[in-house]
Each structure stands twice: as C-alpha cells, then as structure tokens.
Amino acid sequence: MTFKLGLTGSIGMGKSTTAQLFVELGCALWDADAAVHRLYVEGGAAVAPIGAIYPTVIHKNSVSRDALRDLIQNDPSVLRRIEKIVHPLVGADRTEFLDQTKSDITVLDIPLLFETGADSDMDAVACVRTTAEEQERRVLARGKMTAKQFQQIRHKQMPNAEKCARADFVIETDTLEHARAQVQTITEQIRRAIADA
Numbered sequence: 017m018t019f020k021l022g023l024t025g026s027i028g029m030g031k032s033t034t035a036q037l038f039v040e041l042g043c044a045l046w047d048a049d050a051a052v053h054r055l056y057v058e059g060g061a062a063v064a065p066i067g068a069i070y071p072t073v074i075h076k077n078s079v080s081r082d083a084l085r086d087l088i089q090n091d092p093s094v095l096r097r098i099e100k101i102v103h104p105l106v107g108a109d110r111t112e113f114l115d116q117t118k119s120d121i122t123v124l125d126i127p128l129l130f131e132t133g134a135d136s137d138m139d140a141v142a143c144v145r146t147t148a149e150e151q152e153r154r155v156l157a158r159g160k161m162t163a164k165q166f167q168q169i170r171h172k173q174m175p176n177a178e179k180c181a182r183a184d185f186v187i188e189t190d191t192l193e194h195a196r197a198q199v200q201t202i203t204e205q206i207r208r209a210i211a212d213a
Contacts, residue, residue, distance in 0.1 A: 023143075
C-alpha cells in the first residue's frame with residue numbers, strides 16, 4: 017500500500033514545482049492534468065465519447081483543448097457534460113497508477129481536489145500557497161492567458177484560503193528553498209507515521 021498525499025492549490029500557486037520536489041525525495045507522482053492529456057490524444061479513452069457529442073472539437077483524432085475551451089466559453093453547460101465523461105476516466109487512470117506504484121508515498125497532483133470530492137480518497141492533503149500578487153505575476157509570465165482569462169479561472173476555483181484551511185499541510189511557495197524545506201519535513205513526517213503504523 018502506498019500513502020496517498022493529495023496535492024492541490026489554485027492556478028499559479030506553485031503546485032507543479034512543488035510536486036517535483038516530492039519526486040526528488042523518492043515519491044511517486046500522478047498528475048491529473050497529464051491524465052486528461054492522455055485521454056485527449058489520439059487513441060485516448062475520451063476522444064470517442066466527446067466526439068460523439070461535440071464532433072467539432074475533434075481534430076486529427078484528438079480532442080482539441082482550444083476548440084473545447086471556446087465551446088465552454090460560449091455555453092457553460094458543455095463543461096458539465098464533458099466532466100461527466102472525463103472524471104470517471106481520470107479516476108480509472110488514477111486507480112491503475114496507484115495499483116502499480118511501488119513507492120511508499122504517492123503524490124496526487126489534482127488542481128480540483130476539493131471541488132471534485134477526491135480529497136475523501138486521500139490519506140492526507142497538502143495545499144500550496146503564495147500571495148495573490150505573486151500568483152497573478154506567475155500566471156501572466158507564462159504568456160498563455162490574459163489578465164481577464166486568469167481572473168475568470170480564479171473565480172471558478174474554490175478560494176485558495178479555503179483549500180488551505182481544509183488541508184493537512186500548507187506549503188508556502190515564496191522561494192524554492194523554503195518550499196523544498198517544507199516538502200522535506202512533510203515527507204519525513206509521513207514516512208515516520210508509515211514506519212510507526
């Protein structure tokens with residue numbers, strides 16, 4: 017059995033970087049966004065069911081995330097229909113990963129951990145955080161969205177303060193060194209608990 021540590025936090029809070037710090041310490045990593053990507057590429061399990069409802073979003077036998085985003089912006093009900101297809105497939109991908117991992121700790125990087133109720137499947141939850149100003153600076157520095165798009169995403173997500181309040185561990189991502197030290201402490205604490213169990 018592997019210890020399941022859910023890792024969450026709003027966009028731009030430093031979740032992906034923090035996930036890699038856990039990997040450096042020997043933890044396995046399952047990434048929800050990467051799982052969705054696998055489902056959307058040619059041969060992915062979501063391509064046929066999504067294509068059956070929304071054929072316009074299929075390009076070269078893959079789901080076009082850009083076309084899907086445009087469709088969702090024009091009709092918010094599309095998101096709920098897509099989630100009904102994708103969430104069970106992502107859950108199956110996660111279960112398969114957990115069944116195969118040999119690591120003592122598996123970090124499950126899930127942006128919408130609390131929103132989807134996946135926190136109930138975790139042994140513990142860690143949430144990353146930084147200031148709102150730093151969050152916006154990081155997101156806009158990527159050059160992939162406008163300030164308006166960022167605000168729309170932020171308003172759709174559960175407030176990060178609420179996520180942190182519900183988490184077992186909170187990781188400040190103000191500097192890489194500080195984040196690394198906190199990840200090390202959390203990993204050591206979990207490994208001690210596993211050894212004592």
